[in-house]
Amino acid sequence: MLAMDQGVVEEWLSEFKTLPDSAISTYAASLKDKGSLIPALYKVIRENYSDLLEPVCHQLFEFYRSGVPQLQRFTLQFLPELLWSLLSVSAARDPHTSGCIEALLLGIYNLEIVDKDGQSKILSFTVPSLSKPSVYHEPSAIGSMALTEGALANHGLSRVVYSGPHLQRETFTAQNRFEVLTFLLLCYNAALSYMTPTSLHSLCQLSSRVSICGYPRQQLRRYKGISTRLTVTSEFLVQLITGIHYALCNGEVELGSKALDDVLYRAQLELFPEALLVGNAIKSSLHSAALKSNNREGGRSIQVEITPTASRISRNAVTSLSIRGHRWKRHDAVDLGSPDELMDISEVDEGVWPGAVGPDMTPPTITISNSTTTLNLGVKAMKKCWLGGRSSKDKESGPLTTGRAASENAELSVKRLTLTSSQSVPRAGALTSLTRTASVVFSRSFEHVASSNPAPTSNHTASEAGRYSCSLQEERMGYLSPTPNHTQRSPSISIHLGSDL
């Protein structure tokens, strides 16, 4: 350590002691102008055997205890370096040197876990809920989508404790070490915006080293310090990742991404789901943001561009929203009966078509057009239709239709149905999936009909067979159509299966 650095540190040590209480706030503000002091302090912490370490730690604690935010942050900026010092010494099983660092860290911890009245501090936050109005939204505008079972279970806002209460600690033990250190990192992360680039740098370094020491990757990183493995906990890694995330987005791109990789590497080896979860999320979100490393001088890599306000998703695509608008509406001719009947039918599996279909079957006329239920319900309604059709056969005594002819025609029409949807309507994507569902269902039901009517009966001619017509119409779903006579027609599919009798 250079004599000059030593001088700076000694001056800093003596200056604060002589300071009157009234001058503390101005002193705190002036601290950041002492250019050579901070590097000198880092050196003191790194060189474990320095005589200055003890008074420095003591003074840093005094700073913290003063309660002046600037002084507290001054101390906090050294936290990553202090943590590394503590961990590397404890890994090297060299108990005597880190005593004052331990005392400093425990001191900060014991101050932070209690509030002003000396009660255990509990850090909690409110989990926002879309079902309660906020400054940014109204529940009604969100619609029913968000009202899932989970949302209903947590209806309303709930306060959740995320840290605390914690026990006062006199000494570090293997058991409480990471509990204390995790909490200290939480305090550090709460002041991240105030941390200097050097401190963030040191945090990234700490993260890398803690994660890789003693593992094969240590060679890759060419770190030659201690080579024993350090135990870590998942929560500790999550806190480290939070800090790294900030560093990554605020200038320390290279070191930050290296640190993140190292922490993820370790989390994989330890099979820590929490750390993997958050680390993966950060990686993937930064990947899509495509960080550039050249905005160092800009400092922050938070960039905002003008984004188009129009939806980038084509209007014809079936989305969760658009599919909500579809309901398979029954035709008036089909008697649907009461809604609880609907329930019964929904339980009937497609394959199980109860009873043989008599020869006097009249194919149902089904019109499907959209309104407002889910597809799910739509399918049920369709099944209902078949059943309705089936039951209606008992009442009607029209000419008979042969099963095979019916099925052939139905298959034909099903084919046509799919063709229409993909050819004549170029942007009918919204419909194809529906159509597909419909066609599957239709063909299946008719197959069944066919099998239950094994042979055409002689007293029916082919001309009597039901002629099915199938038409698929699709209006543009768009709200703005070029020609006025074509505007504002809601999408509708109408599948017409009618027999000329």
Next chain:
Amino acid sequence: MTARKSGSRLETEIERCRSEGQWDKIPELVRQLSAKLISNDDLGELLLGESKLQMYLKENPIKQASSPRGPRPKLVEVRKHLTAALDRGNLKADYLQEASLLMAKICYLEGEYKDALGHYSRVNLDDMQLVGAPVYRLSMIAEAYATKGLCLEKIPASSPSLSNKNSGSPSPNRSPGDREQEIITCYEKTGDIALLYLQEAEKALSAGIQNRSPKPGPTALDLELGYFLETGLQRAHVIHFKNGNLTQGVGRFREILRAIETRTTQNLRMTIARQLAEILLRGMCEQSYWSPLEDPPTVSPLDNPTKQGYTYSKNYTLSRRPRVYSGENLFCPQENTEEALLLLLISESMANRDAVLSRIPEHNNDRIISLQSASVVYDLLTIALGRRGQYEMLSECLERAMKFAFEEFHLWYQLALSLMAAGKSARAVKVLKECIRLKPDDPTIPLLAVKLCIGPLHWLDEGEKFAKMVIEMGEKAAEFRAKGYLAIGLVYSLKATDASLRSTQEEYQRKALGAFQRAQSLSPTDHLAAFYLALQLAVSRQIPEALGYVRQALQLQGDDVHSLHLLALLLSAQKHYHDGLNIIEMALSEYPENFNLLYTKVKLEAMCRGPEEALLTCKHMLQIWKSFYNLTNPSDSGRGSSLLDRAIADRRQLNAMTLPDFSDPDTGSVHATSIAASRVEQALSEVASSLQSSAPKHGPLHPWMTLAQIWLHAAEVYIGMSKPAEATACTQEAANLFPTSHNVLYMRGQIAELRGNIDEAKRWYEEALSINPTHVKTMQRLGLILHQLQRYSLSEKVLRDAVQVNSTAHDVWNSLGEVLQAQGNAAAATECFLTALELEASSPILPFTIIPRAL
């Protein structure tokens, strides 16, 4: 449209078309208009000019970041109309202003920025009335501000002509800061008025629809923001962020988001909400945060210090502002994570709505877009909730992401991890299977699955399959290969413990040993490999070899609690009780709250230092338990509340549960013999791990189980001291918690024995066995009692069964020997005694298997 309309109705119709941007209808309306009155000609010119200009813009949209230049031939006609309207001067003042604004817009389109500014200064934008203005005019004013801002940005700052022509500022020496300020003010005004316009337009639209057609036929038109409004709405915050002025940018974001949404702004809101959440998570911290309803701090670390020279201050007021969300009990975030979460939930609900479900190739692009915008939101949600340890809620959110997840590894994997973190183990394994299918080369995924199978689920067969996957990857698994062997070793080791046939047991033990040896040789610096090898050796009673490996493990990881514990047990197996106790005390100095160590300590103390010391330790344990679980906050409720609160709530169900074995070979991990018991433990461990966000983790055991165990240990010490009354009291405490536990019943039997009530003891033991038929200790005691009652053959049967379950229980062998001897079978008895003697020589004070085995 052929029918003639009366004058006022015609005007309303024109106004409506202008508000709704139906420019194609204007020419026809103008034709009708001019047919009515000659003085309407000027208005007609204005309207035609406007409609042609707008149509032109619709057909030739301006791209972002492109600057228009040069005269446009198509605009000549527009200019002619407008000049005609302006020149004759017959127009009403309002219309005159409108014509000027349109002229300025043409000037901008042709790159004549100064001329445009000239028009604006003549009109004096700030004087235009917002109150009572027709809807279309709001849009015009907003566009005018935007265009003005664009012009100001285009003209170089030093341009001398600017200050002359510009209206508001007479001083010629305007600093760049002032200019910047003026530009931003223009854009912010654009934004505010544009939002107001959209709200009003939508209101008019919906009212119009209701009035005009009762049929639900034509749905609402989507208003489109043109280039000018789109730019104007966003340019202000873009400039703020470009200047490193985070506080102002965030402020602007919040203003836009607080305005009541319209259909047109939905996408913008979704984007801005996500961007603001990003900033809150990436660039802010708890200390630098201020709530949306507070004034921003004057000095903030968020603002770029290098550009401090200029600070923007908002200094305008508008006579009308967009309506904002209001009302009583409005939730306003008080913390950056809260705000980020709220924004992300809003964003998520919108992204979810846009999920493209169809999988046909034409919609590939749409699907990718919707997937991307959603997965960004889900990643940010993960970051926010992960920070706060809310994995349960996160897993629910990610569950909603599943509609995007077809063949998307990242979403599946994140869901699996969140389920795992939330303690929903069974489901996590199912999702992990899908992850393995999507990414069969990643060894981490099957390892995560084994971890769950070995730990909370105790699905050993499944675990074996997963572990084999890792091993089959061979060299590809790299550093995870050793872990794979470790995993399969643990599976075999646990299977050996579960096995009821001695041959199967030995087979699995052999396999486990082999796997651990392989793991150890692949990764000689991994203390876990050495440790599990030592543990496995210890279980098969190879004490000296086990000692060697446990020392090795301790060299690698000096303060590993399980290694220390194993060392102590190994020492006790060699009858070095004092050394063992010393090790335990040393370990306790590092892990003062580890109950497992404390149980062993109680045993060793009773052995070395007498029962009084052991009782003190029991008391100490009770204190630790209390300080641990009592240290909770009574005020918080709902999710994530204190462990004790949850525990109390759970107590109602406890009556139906059994206490799992503790001083039995199966405490460390779940034993499968008693299926009911293991199910209970599984359920409890799910509860316990779902609480981990707020409470420290202490193994899979429920706090109440820990308490019951402490009481039973104390009871055992009292029995050792021949104090049945105290032992009964302790047992009663445990029985209050777990009345049907076989351990409690076993203890009652022992007390009865102590009191000399052989029949009562027998009854208790039989009850214990009816709950857990493989409880070896009970079997041994029952065997002894039957022996005393001279029912030798039954006694022999019970003891033989016990030996089948656990072949290393030396006291069972001993009892069996006694029974055989009493039956006169001296040879077999001798063999039994010899076995007992041999086993006793290597028997630890507590079974080695109390040390948990987990990956």
